[in-house]
Amino acid sequence: MTQNNSTSSTVTSVEGRELTVKRVFRASRELVYKTWTDPVHLPQWWGPKGFTITVQEIDVRPGGVWRYIMHGPDGTDYDNQIRYIEVASPERLVYAHGGDGEDDFHVTVTFVERDGVTELTMRMLFKSAAELERVVKEYGAIEAAKSTLNRLEEQLAKLK
Numbered sequence: 475m476t477q478n479n480s481t482s483s484t485v486t487s488v489e490g491r492e493l494t495v496k497r498v499f500r501a502s503r504e505l506v507y508k509t510w511t512d513p514v515h516l517p518q519w520w521g522p523k524g525f526t527i528t529v530q531e532i533d534v535r536p537g538g539v540w541r542y543i544m545h546g547p548d549g550t551d552y553d554n555q556i557r558y559i560e561v562a563s564p565e566r567l568v569y570a571h572g573g574d575g576e577d578d579f580h581v582t583v584t585f586v587e588r589d590g591v592t593e594l595t596m597r598m599l600f601k602s603a604a605e606l607e608r609v610v611k612e613y614g615a616i617e618a619a620k621s622t623l624n625r626l627e628e629q630l631a632k633l634k
Contacts, residue, residue, distance in 0.1 A: 484620040488610070491603045495596040495619045501630045503587035506594060507564035509629055510583065519629040520544075522614075522621035535561055571598075579605075594623075 484497045499506050509515045513532045520527050524547035532540040540556040557577070560568035566584050570577035579600045586593045596619070600606040609615045 484623050486616050491600045491606050493598045493606055497594050497623045499592045499594060499627060499630055501592055503585045503592045504564045505633060506592040507585050515629060519625040522618040523625060534558060
């Protein structure tokens with residue numbers, strides 16, 4: 475996979491009730507992981523282009539919670555909550571993502587360093603294939619994931 479700043483560098487696939495998003499970053503695994511988990515960096519890039527977030531609390535540890543409000547470009551606010559299940563720095567994060575006190579889907583993010591680059595794989599497991607299909611259609615989940623990882627790439631470039 476070649477690295478550039480376009481969404482073509484992000485590879486996605488849907489199988490059953492799982493959405494997988496993969497991307498290679500020209501940065502160390504430690505830096506990519508830190509940028510993904512540090513409350514200073516997260517608000518700078520989390521979410522698709524045009525969205526901003528307000529962090530209410532963040533505690534990246536097993537059992538910890540990250541609560542934030544995502545502000546859409548149209549002014550719509552989206553309450554989000556991430557509940558961390560597994561935190562293995564700098565190689566793996568497992569968390570449940572929800573909005574209204576209920577887990578909507580589970581996410582496993584792995585960070586693998588190879589030859590000076592970091593291969594990031596994000597697997598989102600939904601309750602059903604129909605629920606995943608709904609999120610893709612209603613919220614543009616695939617394009618949103620690509621856009622979010624583009625913003626991560628931009629943030630990493632600022633930190634190097």
